[in-house]
Every structure is written in structure tokens, then in C-alpha cells.
Amino acid sequence: MLKSFRRFLAVQVGAGLTLAAVGFMPAYAADADVVATVNGMEITEGDLAVAGEEYGAQFGNLPEPQRRAALLSALIEIRLLASQAEEKGLADSEAFAKRLEFLRQQALHAAFIEKVVDGAVTEEQVRASYDKQIAEAPAVNEVRARHILVKTKEEAEAIIKQLEEGGNFEEIAKEKSTDGAAANGGDLGYFTSGQMVPEFEKAAFALNPGEHSKEPVETQFGFHVIKVEDKRAKQPPAFDAVKDRVRSLLVREKYVEEVSALRDAAEVDVKDPALKEFIDGIEKQREGAASGNGDAAEPAKSE
The missing domain is CATH 3.10.50.40 (Chitinase A; domain 3)
Structure with a gap:
């Protein structure tokens, strides 16, 4: 039963994408509190929290005081170099404008996942999905030898x-x-x-x-x-041991549904035939995942 349940939990990424689990945008209770200033520019608790998401992999294992110090040091460097870049007119380039627009859309993408996709999955749905999979999983015997x-x-x-x-x-x-x-x-x-x-x-x-x-x-x-x-x-895994993974699966399924509906309603014209064929393959994977007959494609992770 456990092996069958693990197969249920395992999500194959058809399009080579990964879930933006750390890309969500939580609200920060004290985000306006000023931690430091750089030439009069404020660095707030909210700035530290956002930086913590971006640099979590680098500083996540540090004790909290050192982690905060490392994040603050990184933000000070960013403020200083960003100020110099503005003075040199680097913010006026077309390449910068495109990058800025991409980051804006990426942030909106993360906000949509948090508010519309992730927020739609309830604890009751997670429990119901777990119970359903346990009930449907075939019995598995085990031996101690x-x-x-x-x-x-x-x-x-x-x-x-x-x-x-x-x-x-x-x-x-x-x-x-x-x-x-x-x-x-x-x-x-x-x-x-x-x-x-x-x-x-x-x-x-x-x-x-x-x-x-x-x-x-x-x-x-x-x-x-x-x-x-x-x-x-063999006993199935306890709900508390796997509920986060079950929830992640439901979020992925909801994401696939939302993306599929938006793509169906949109006019998307891919000019390159070879690229269009590849995109169509991804869409079939999405449709299969949404119906439970294929591999789930997931939201792209914010870098």
C-alpha cells in the first residue's frame, strides 16, 4: 500500500518545470520596520523577508542572527550598486526595461499562485484526497526476515x-x-x-x-x-507524515487546471512550426495531468 501511495505522491514533471513553492509572496507583519539605511535609502524587514526567499538556498542553514546579517549585507551591496547603475544611466536601456517587465510579470505569476491556486486548496480537500488514495490503494504484504x-x-x-x-x-x-x-x-x-x-x-x-x-x-x-x-x-503512511506532499499535489493539479483554462481561452500564435509542435506536446501533457491520465506539469520556479 505504501508503494502505491508513493506512486500517487510522485509527480512527474512533463515540461521540465518545478513548483514555485518558495516563490509565493507571504504578507510580512512588520515589513515597514526599518532595519538600516544606505545613503538615506531604507532597508526594511519586508526587504529582508523578500531577500530571504531569493537567497534562501545560500543562507538558509545559518543561525538566525548570521542569516539576517548576511541578508542585510547583500541588500546593502544591492542598494549601493543599484544606485551607481542609475547614475550611469543603465536603467534607461531597452534590455533593462525588458528585464524589469519580466520580473514584474514573474512577481504577478507568484501572487496568482499564492492567492488563486494555493489559496483554493483547503485542509478538507487534502484530507479527502488522502482518504481516497488510501481506500483505493491495493493491500501490500511485507515480510521481516x-x-x-x-x-x-x-x-x-x-x-x-x-x-x-x-x-x-x-x-x-x-x-x-x-x-x-x-x-x-x-x-x-x-x-x-x-x-x-x-x-x-x-x-x-x-x-x-x-x-x-x-x-x-x-x-x-x-x-x-x-x-x-x-x-x-503494510500500514499506509500517517496523514500528518504526508499531508504536505498531498497538498503540493493538489496545488499542482489546480495550477494545471488554471493554466489549461487560460490557454484555451487565449489566442496564442507560435511562429516557429518546430517550436509549436513542442509546445503542443507540453499542452497534451498538461491536459493528461489535469484529467489524472498523464504527468503533471508544474509552475515555473522563480529564480
Whole structure:
């Protein structure tokens, strides 16, 4: 069940885009508070918050005092260089105007995601989506097993004989197994179908709890003697453990719906035929994602 649920959570990015999760524009309670001035130009808490979003990857691991200092230092440099750029007339170029317009539209894009897309997904919808996927996911069994790995069939047969004569599996594993789990008595923990090589998996799932294999099990790693400790139905992940990922998926789906509706209503004319073909492919992926039959394309991340 967990594997099926992870497949539900995994979102394939058809167009090579990523979610603007850190591109949203939160409101800042004290954004007007002045932190510093540079030649009379104010730097506020709001400026620091915006810079924190932009430079989060660089300064996110710093303790808060150092992080604030690093952000403030970066903003001071930006103010100083921006002032020099204006004095030199760099703000008057066509290239600058285009860049400024792009940044304006990018900010509006992020605001739309926050207010219209992200804001439309409720806690109730997240819970309902989780419950639906859990209910529809097929049951998955898992096995907890130990094993003893040796190089030859003869060694494995000797170990099986030793077990039949009352030998302790854990102690023999610690003494003779060449696998990394030997120190833990050969304990591999719980695993589901598909997590082990086929020969090992088939043998383990055929045993009942408390039983060990009566014949050596050969795999690409050598010869195994397997003991099953427990079998059980695998439990799905708890809601609190995955709710953020479920919510992210719903936000992505909402984004696809909004973009698809806007594109359908818009007149978009792509001049280059080859480029148009590629764009049409992206649109088909979007439509499939919106209907649940394809890979989800996501909002572009603000750089």
C-alpha cells in the first residue's frame, strides 16, 4: 500500500518545470520596520523577508542572527550598486526595461499562485484526497526476515543442518554470514515485493513466520539461508507524515487546471512550426495531468 501511495505522491514533471513553492509572496507583519539605511535609502524587514526567499538556498542553514546579517549585507551591496547603475544611466536601456517587465510579470505569476491556486486548496480537500488514495490503494504484504549469506552451496547446506539440530539462527548469522546484516543476527527488517532480488523474495514470501529455508537460496550475491520472523499487511503512511506532499499535489493539479483554462481561452500564435509542435506536446501533457491520465506539469520556479 505504501508503494502505491508513493506512486500517487510522485509527480512527474512533463515540461521540465518545478513548483514555485518558495516563490509565493507571504504578507510580512512588520515589513515597514526599518532595519538600516544606505545613503538615506531604507532597508526594511519586508526587504529582508523578500531577500530571504531569493537567497534562501545560500543562507538558509545559518543561525538566525548570521542569516539576517548576511541578508542585510547583500541588500546593502544591492542598494549601493543599484544606485551607481542609475547614475550611469543603465536603467534607461531597452534590455533593462525588458528585464524589469519580466520580473514584474514573474512577481504577478507568484501572487496568482499564492492567492488563486494555493489559496483554493483547503485542509478538507487534502484530507479527502488522502482518504481516497488510501481506500483505493491495493493491500501490500511485507515480510521481516533474517538471512545468512555464504559463498558456497556446501556452506549453506551445513548451516541448514546445524539449524535442524537446534542451532540458533542469530548466533550462526553473526558468526558465519558475510553480509553486512551479520552483526544484527542477519536481520533485514521488513520488506515488500520488489525490494529484494527475485530469488530471495520468492523464497522469503513462501515461508511462514518461524520457518527457515530447507534448501540454499542462490542469488547473484551467493547462497542464502533465510528465516522469516513475521508477516503483516503494510500500514499506509500517517496523514500528518504526508499531508504536505498531498497538498503540493493538489496545488499542482489546480495550477494545471488554471493554466489549461487560460490557454484555451487565449489566442496564442507560435511562429516557429518546430517550436509549436513542442509546445503542443507540453499542452497534451498538461491536459493528461489535469484529467489524472498523464504527468503533471508544474509552475515555473522563480529564480
